[in-house]
Amino acid sequence: MIRTNNLKKVYRTEEVETTALNEVSVEIKAGEFVSIMGPSGCGKSTLLNILGLIDNPSGGEYHFLDKEVSKFSERQRSQLRKNNIGFIFQSFNLIDELTVFENVELPLIYTKVGSGERRKRVEEVLEKMNMMHRRNHFPQQLSGGQQQRVAVARAIVNNPKLILADEPTGNLDSANGDDVMKNLVHLNNEGATIIMVTHSQYCAEFGNRIIRLLDGQVVTESMVAKQML
């Protein structure tokens, strides 16, 4: 599904040039649940952004669904992104002015799903995330765990092939964190490919493979022993 070849990302400011990613080559197959680990500033989030088509690499190749997309324009990336990828962020990134229902509905609006169909699908995922009773609340009225469940609902409402999660449990207590991880595993079991960035070895082990980064380079890749769930 995903194959990168010598991916490179360099940030330039007036004074310094920072290499965030250096010759990263990874391959992720459909149906995998991959955790990316590493210390702060090692390039995890940068890699995730590139894999998520939010950002372009400075060099190297990126094949997404067998297309070389590293030189895609914002418009092309946006097209691919909204039809294939769902995002989950550490700080949830819900829009404060919109209700739970409207937040989840957003990706469907951008992929031009009709309103009847939208309603049906939003209700479905909210049901699945056990958030139906909160559909008309605003994000600030919810607890952190509830907000992240909404964010997960938003990420999967489009039935994306790929789900990207950036520290999804970072702002949550362990009970809520576990809850989110179980949801991810469940989604993975249903066929979604998941790539997750995390600090936590505990969380990382929910996946089936761990990629460790240090200073923009892949240092180890290891398979995780099958979890007993």
Add this chain to the structure above:
Amino acid sequence: MAWRQAFKRKGYSLLNISGLAIGIASCLLILQYVAREWSYDNFHPKADNIYRLRLDSYQNGRLAYQSATVFPAFAPALKTEMAEVANACRLHDAEMVITNPENNIKFAERKGYYADPAFLEMFGLKLRSGDPAAALSGPDKILLSESMARRYFGRTDVLGRNLVVKDPNVFQTYQVSGVFEDYPANSHLVIDYLVSYRTLGKLVRQIWGDTTNATETSWGWYDFYTYLELHPDADAKQFREKLPAFVDKHINAPRRERGGSNTVNAIGIIPLQDIHLHSNVNQEAEVNGSGWAVSVLFFSALFILLIAWINYINLATARSLERAREVGMRKVLGAGRRQLIGQFLLESFILNLTAFVLALGLVQAALPLFSRLLGQKLSFSLAGNAQFWLIATTVFLAGTLLAGLYPAFVLSGFRPLTVLRGQLKNAAGGMALRKGLIVFQFAASIALIVGTVVVFQQVQYMRGQNIGVDIKQTLVLEGPNTVLDSLYEGLFQPFKADMEQIPGVESITASAYVPGDEIYWTNGVRWMRRDGEESASSTIYTQGIDEEFLDAYGLSLAAGRNFSRERGADERSCLLNETAAALLGFPAPEAALDEQVVRGGDTLTVAGVIRDFHHLGLQKPIEPLIFLFRPDTRGYYSIKVEQAGGSLPATVAAVQKTWNTHFPDDPFRHFFLNEFFDRQYQADLLFGKVFGFFALLAVLVAALGLFGLSSYNVIQRTKEIGIRKVLGASVTGIVGLLSKDFLRLVVVALLVAAPAAWFIMNEWLENFAFRIDIGWWVFPLAGGLALLIAFLTVSVQSVKAALSDPVEALRYE
């Protein structure tokens, strides 16, 4: 600290200051003009007690005309009979060619009056020399302004010197009985000289053989401006209520007793200071201003200033989120609310001060341009004008406080804990206020745009109409004043013959008036019915013409024939225009032919009826006209110049040369008729230009504010934009999202502005006899324009935001 704030946020300060400066500058400019218009005649020491009479004439119960001039018998009668009247004086137009016999310096003078002695005291004329008690008593005395004295004598100590007037029929010598300080320009009267009133009585006796002492006793000759000075404790309202009885006693009752008249008169009084802006009747001494237009400009000035202040308030409160942390921190450290308000007011003070200084520069720079736009000299040097500084300081202080207080209270009111926890969200109330203010700004802008469009449309309409008379290619000469009647015919015929020889001259015709020139010659006219039935008399405007007038001006007859020199009896014929024929009671133009009408003491036969044309601009209705055959009239000579042949300057030069040979004692005064006629539209055109200019500024200032506000809006929504982009929103989608709210406000503004603008502009159009209807499309046009401007303004920010990298927005959480 306040300075540091101003420097720290350069963009913010720049927006604020430039908006404010433009707003203040245009407000000061307009107010300067408005203040000048409002200042008319307030320099007279007795201004509050002086009133001018107005004569209303009703014929058959219909108001036929109102005149600024009245009968000469009013002044003495009112003074003797009415206890409220402390003093009264009359002015009568005194146009003449004046010569200094010593050096033969000679000018055609227009701005002077025959004046009662009481004028000097009532109007507080400042005499530089001469005895105020005697200067206007007795005949043949003339008072000069200092400029006029210099013009004739090169000096101002000219008491006792002589000036000569060669009236067509009488050779007069006037003695200079005094010199007065130049009469202020902000008066409804322009006075270069005053001739003693008794001189007029003498002339009327000598020239017309008048034995009735008409200049004192006439209750029919309405050519006299009459001013009353009421006692300071007199009640003007009560005085007004007594006037109908007075008029009835002196005019209407005797007329009823005599019988045969259907005219009823009434008089009104208008305070001296209201004349310039609120009097617009026949025979005004000068072209007056429009109180309506001045008020509209005044409110536009306030609107622009308000718009600029609103920008300040909006930007300051929009920034409150940013500054909330600062406020919270200060409060934690122990700052009181009062100190914080002080700090914000100080910031407001500094911004306003900077804008104000900038505005003064702008005013200075724009003044010549503005003066040219207005076509009048705005006399103010910034330094020495107390009034200007008073207005300016008021504007400045009001701005600092009004615009500064609200944000100061909002910002200082934040609770530190909420703020520092980062929980502060835009208070819904503040948002509603900002939206309301933006609606106000754009409503004002839209109303100004609508106003501008309507004014220009109306002027365009008036200029574009076919006025029914050909005024193109017409050179008009003002007739000679110094030639005696007995000699005139002998001089005019050779002059005419010579003129017709000039290459490029097609024809020449003489008339008492030309199109565009207000007719003062009126008379009561009635139809003498063959069946002996009574018929009503109506006031009709008189025009004297020769037999070539109709051809030269392209006028056509609805019935009958033109005057003809061959018919000896045409002196006893007349022509009517269609309006006059209808007014006199003829059912159709043909019905008037060979009927007899009585005009004054004469009985005239109607020879023809001329199709209606516009003698005056389209502001005025088509008045009833009667044309008399006066081949010897000498008001104006209209010369039709060939369209193709020869160069115009050469023709004019040749005409002047011929003039000088035939009328050596008369200055050559000429104008082109189309320009002369068009001058009637200048005031409205000017109004439109000024209006348009400030509409533009208002929109500009409003756009500046919107720009600032939208940029803050974008900053606040950075995160939201980032999320939406990650989820797949397109650039257009984001721009639409960010613009939508502002554009909705503009639409609301349009809904607010449209009815108000429609109402006000309809009111304005009521001033015109021939007017456009306001097209519905004006409103979408103005609204669309505002919408477009708002959209472009907002989109600068929103496109930038939409193109920004979502990673940036989401990276720092």
